[in-house]
Amino acid sequence: MTSTTVNRILIGLLIVVGTVWIFLPIVMATLWSLVDPSEPWAYPDAFPRKLSFVRWADLWNTTQLPTAMRNSYLLAPMAGAATLVFASPTAYAFGRRQFRGKAVAQVAALLPIVLPGFVIAIFFSSILIQLNIFNRYLSILLGHTILFLPYAIRILTVSFAQVPQDLIDAARDLNANALVRFRSIYLPLMIPGYVASFIIIVILSIEEFAVAFVVGAPDFTTIPTILYSNLSGYSFVRPNAAVISLILVIPNIIALVFLERLLGSVEVGSGTKG
Amino acid sequence: MWPRIRESLITIALLLPGLGLILGFMSVVLYFAISQSFGQFNFAGDDNWTMEHWAKILDDPALWASFRYSLRIATLSAVLSVSVAYPIAMWIRKPFRGSTSVGVSVKIPYLIPGLVAAFLYVNMVSFNGILNHIFLALGVTDEPFRMQNDDKAIGVVILQVWKQTPLALLLLAGAVRAISDDVIAAARDLGAGMWTRFTDIILPLTLQALQAAMIIIFIGAAGDFAFQTIAGPRSPFSMAQLMFITQSTYSDSNYAAVIGVLLMVMALIGALGLAGLTQLAVNRGRYQ
Amino acid sequence: MADESTTVEVDDVTMVFDNDFRALDGVSLTADEGQFITLLGPSGCGKTTLLRLIAGFLTPASGRILISGKDVTALPPEKRDTVMVFQSYALFPHMTVGENVAFGLRQQRMGKQERNQRVDQALASVSLESQKDKRPKALSGGQQQRVALARAFAMRSGVILFDEPLSNLDAKLRERVRYELRALQQNYGFTSIYVTHDQSEALALSDQVYLMNEGQIVQTGTPHELYTNPRTSFVAGFLGVANLFSGTVTGMVESGLCDVDTPFGSLRVRCSEQPPVGEVDMCWRPEDVRIVGEHDQVDNRFDFVVSTVVFLGNLTEVYGHVPNDDTVTYRLQFMRHAPIVEGETLHLAVEPSDVRILESS
Numbered sequence: 001m002t003s004t005t006v007n008r009i010l011i012g013l014l015i016v017v018g019t020v021w022i023f024l025p026i027v028m029a030t031l032w033s034l035v036d037p038s039e040p041w042a043y044p045d046a047f048p049r050k051l052s053f054v055r056w057a058d059l060w061n062t063t064q065l066p067t068a069m070r071n072s073y074l075l076a077p078m079a080g081a082a083t084l085v086f087a088s089p090t091a092y093a094f095g096r097r098q099f100r101g102k103a104v105a106q107v108a109a110l111l112p113i114v115l116p117g118f119v120i121a122i123f124f125s126s127i128l129i130q131l132n133i134f135n136r137y138l139s140i141l142l143g144h145t146i147l148f149l150p151y152a153i154r155i156l157t158v159s160f161a162q163v164p165q166d167l168i169d170a171a172r173d174l175n176a177n178a179l180v181r182f183r184s185i186y187l188p189l190m191i192p193g194y195v196a197s198f199i200i201i202v203i204l205s206i207e208e209f210a211v212a213f214v215v216g217a218p219d220f221t222t223i224p225t226i227l228y229s230n231l232s233g234y235s236f237v238r239p240n241a242a243v244i245s246l247i248l249v250i251p252n253i254i255a256l257v258f259l260e261r262l263l264g265s266v267e268v269g270s271g272t273k274g
Numbered sequence: 275m276w277p278r279i280r281e282s283l284i285t286i287a288l289l290l291p292g293l294g295l296i297l298g299f300m301s302v303v304l305y306f307a308i309s310q311s312f313g314q315f316n317f318a319g320d321d322n323w324t325m326e327h328w329a330k331i332l333d334d335p336a337l338w339a340s341f342r343y344s345l346r347i348a349t350l351s352a353v354l355s356v357s358v359a360y361p362i363a364m365w366i367r368k369p370f371r372g373s374t375s376v377g378v379s380v381k382i383p384y385l386i387p388g389l390v391a392a393f394l395y396v397n398m399v400s401f402n403g404i405l406n407h408i409f410l411a412l413g414v415t416d417e418p419f420r421m422q423n424d425d426k427a428i429g430v431v432i433l434q435v436w437k438q439t440p441l442a443l444l445l446l447a448g449a450v451r452a453i454s455d456d457v458i459a460a461a462r463d464l465g466a467g468m469w470t471r472f473t474d475i476i477l478p479l480t481l482q483a484l485q486a487a488m489i490i491i492f493i494g495a496a497g498d499f500a501f502q503t504i505a506g507p508r509s510p511f512s513m514a515q516l517m518f519i520t521q522s523t524y525s526d527s528n529y530a531a532v533i534g535v536l537l538m539v540m541a542l543i544g545a546l547g548l549a550g551l552t553q554l555a556v557n558r559g560r561y562q
Numbered sequence: 563m564a565d566e567s568t569t570v571e572v573d574d575v576t577m578v579f580d581n582d583f584r585a586l587d588g589v590s591l592t593a594d595e596g597q598f599i600t601l602l603g604p605s606g607c608g609k610t611t612l613l614r615l616i617a618g619f620l621t622p623a624s625g626r627i628l629i630s631g632k633d634v635t636a637l638p639p640e641k642r643d644t645v646m647v648f649q650s651y652a653l654f655p656h657m658t659v660g661e662n663v664a665f666g667l668r669q670q671r672m673g674k675q676e677r678n679q680r681v682d683q684a685l686a687s688v689s690l691e692s693q694k695d696k697r698p699k700a701l702s703g704g705q706q707q708r709v710a711l712a713r714a715f716a717m718r719s720g721v722i723l724f725d726e727p728l729s730n731l732d733a734k735l736r737e738r739v740r741y742e743l744r745a746l747q748q749n750y751g752f753t754s755i756y757v758t759h760d761q762s763e764a765l766a767l768s769d770q771v772y773l774m775n776e777g778q779i780v781q782t783g784t785p786h787e788l789y790t791n792p793r794t795s796f797v798a799g800f801l802g803v804a805n806l807f808s809g810t811v812t813g814m815v816e817s818g819l820c821d822v823d824t825p826f827g828s829l830r831v832r833c834s835e836q837p838p839v840g841e842v843d844m845c846w847r848p849e850d851v852r853i854v855g856e857h858d859q860v861d862n863r864f865d866f867v868v869s870t871v872v873f874l875g876n877l878t879e880v881y882g883h884v885p886n887d888d889t890v891t892y893r894l895q896f897m898r899h900a901p902i903v904e905g906e907t908l909h910l911a912v913e914p915s916d917v918r919i920l921e922s923s
Contacts (some may be wrong), residue, residue, distance in 0.1 A: 459648070463645055478656045
């Protein structure tokens with residue numbers, strides 16, 4: 001059996017598994033979101049009897065969904081911007097400066113990812129209560145910023161490091177000061193890195209659950225917390241959950257397509273070898 | 275000396291907004307967590323420094339049940355995820371027609387938020403879900419299976435593996451590709467079959483990536499709340515779930531803090547322990 | 563001693579890669595037990611492909627590979643009784659020298675005591691016993707190369723394949739290792755198939771040379787045969803240095819001797835029973851000319867205008883052209899220091915047996 005045949009068989013297997021593992025659930029979810037409430041979909045029907053967008057309209061008009069969406073979509077870009085602003089100086093230091101203890105510092109910057117997010121969220125909300133801080137919006141913004149700083153730092157560090165030193169040297173040689181250097185050399189070369197980071201953090205913020213749930217409870221909703229309330233154990237409202245799930249996933253797909261265009265192909269692994 | 279000091283000052287200034295913010299925030303949280311576990315910041319009553327909340331763990335079987343449970347889930351998720359990722363990483367090591375598509379499609383779960391994944395799962399296995407439809411149609415059973423919130427936490431593990439395998443693949447694929455072709459060819463030439471090549475060559479040479487993947491997955495699974503509450507068993511609780519309930523339902527914020535600190539310690543030590551065990555296992559088999 | 567008597571036979575093998583690139587076309591090769599065979603040729607000629615086919619890393623599109631008479635064409639490398647020394651050495655970076663050498667023996671499930679003995683013997687044969695517990699990255703390039711050799715020797719395989727093993731070493735080291743290698747091979751008696759692009763290496767080491775070009779075997783023979791009787795201008799030019807030119811046969815003096823019209827005037831040369839008609843490729847080697855007196859009556863004398871003289875220590879190279887045509891430069895070689903001046907005209911002669919008519923390629 002040649003390797004090409006083996007590959008074909010494995011790909012076939014992957015398609016089968018993939019259908020069950022990925023494709024089918026998504027199709028099911030989409031179908032469920034379109035089930036008309038007047039004809040519930042139950043066994044023994046293989047397909048829903050009636051499809052419509054009633055559920056969608058219903059959710060929009062009668063639940064917290066619009067508010068939640070507004071919160072999420074306002075919060076995310078602000079978290080993105082804040083994170084990038086705070087991450088940039090550190091990323092510059094990591095990417096272009098040498099100093100003692102740099103390796104330790106880079107590991108330390110990963111701290112928010114290393115500790116379990118839900119635990120951090122609970123303690124964070126307790127701290128806020130102790131400090132009598134009740135502004136949910138800013139609190140969650142702060143939480144998100146801290147949580148996503150490691151990602152931004154990581155991506156921007158690589159971006160900064162990749163700016164060729166000779167360009168900087170040439171600019172200095174031509175008497176360009178720091179501000180001019182930043183504007184005319186760093187900025188243009190860093191735009192892909194910044195755009196990529198922004199998109200990733202926006203996505204992470206939209207999907208973030210722990211902090212939004214713990215800090216936002218009970219009245220500040222985001223899309224994930226609304227989804228959760230339709231999912232957890234005793235209150236499983238399937239069609240609503242389906243609708244909200246789709247709302248959550250769509251930006252991801254758009255972002256993926258965008259990122260792919262921006263950064264070239266989406267590769268498995270970080271190397272270009274092979 | 276002055277230029278050097280100036281350089282250091284500039285570096286510190288640069289690190290302050292990002293790293294400084296992280297360290298500041300984390301220190302506050304950790305300080306708060308530990309103090310609260312020792313009696314401070316008591317929402318219900320007075321503050322005093324005491325060991326009594328920690329002492330409670332000596333007589334709380336439910337806590338230890340959750341502890342063992344979260345430990346088990348975390349270990350299982352880490353091991354299963356890398357076990358799924360390794361074969362795929364080795365398969366796409368050398369490009370072939372369709373290998374990029376394979377890489378991209380395996381990454382799709384990465385795009386889907388955890389909550390959505392949980393929903394998709396529950397949708398499939400619920401009383402009214404497609405799997406039961408199929409079972410009934412095929413005559414496998416007369417009544418739908420109760421698969422949601424199963425006792426053995428199979429659902430939670432499946433979700434963790436579903437969500438984390440792309441990350442494991444990302445880390446492992448790069449490491450596997452970095453192994454020189456000649457080294458693997460030499461191993462074959464000297465008589466090593468596929469399994470031996472995996473255990474004696476690939477595993478040792480990708481050990482660091484493997485450990486990184488296991489640590490990240492372990493910590494993520496150890497602190498899980500969402501999957502547990504949506505698709506997990508009614509009992510025992512996961513540590514994060516227990517902490518939440520202790521705080522919100524029983525209003526015992528000090529004991530909740532104890533659980534939280536315990537969870538953080540378990541996550542870190544467990545992850546490092548798992549990485550250490552992995553290293554021992556990988557390096558042990560080669561010497562006799 | 564090799565544990566098995568082993569011959570290698572490649573039977574009319576053709577190798578085509580995925581992009582339809584025909585790397586080998588109808589190639590055949592025979593290596594007898596204990597022979598040192600060299601596959602020689604320029605980059606891309608297919609010699610490494612052929613070696614990998616013998617090792618089992620590639621499967622031919624057609625043809626067979628036989629080892630000791632057994633058809634192994636379908637067997638993967640891990641099941642074939644060949645062992646390869648890689649150009650990059652391919653040492654396992656996470657194992658010590660000793661563990662590297664023991665690896666193949668471990669796959670054979672050899673007992674610990676016997677295995678250690680073999681490892682020590684193999685390391686002793688390349689003088690590396692003292693490095694047994696070091697990691698490869700702690701060793702120099704030359705030492706790493708010897709570990710690769712030891713790893714192959716330890717297997718006591720009847721066939722050892724070498725893929726340009728010396729190309730990463732500097733020139734002096736290369737020469738020394740070359741001779742050590744040959745000595746080891748003769749001592750242990752294993753069959754070697756050795757790939758190189760370095761013709762002097764091929765000449766120095768081989769019992770038999772297969773000269774390859776563009777996926778085919780151009781000529782095979784002992785080094786001496788290939789050097790003295792090249793079949794085509796490619797062979798003549800690749801092995802050693804040759805002056806290549808065209809000539810036209812004008813007549814046959816006697817059986818096996820012809821007169822040929824060349825840029826050097828009319829030359830009397832050896833030829834086959836049936837002398838070729840029309841224009842033919844010809845050559846003679848720079849070291850085959852001798853300086854004669856202006857009025858000496860000898861066969862095959864011609865004049866040569868010197869343009870450049872290069873003193874190389876033990877040799878002198880002289881570049882120049884024939885009196886009426888300075889567009890083509892030829893090369894002469896004399897031992898030691900010859901008192902030749904640029905611009906002077908030399909009177910040269912060459913033996914009929916040293917001028918060859920080549921097959922047209």
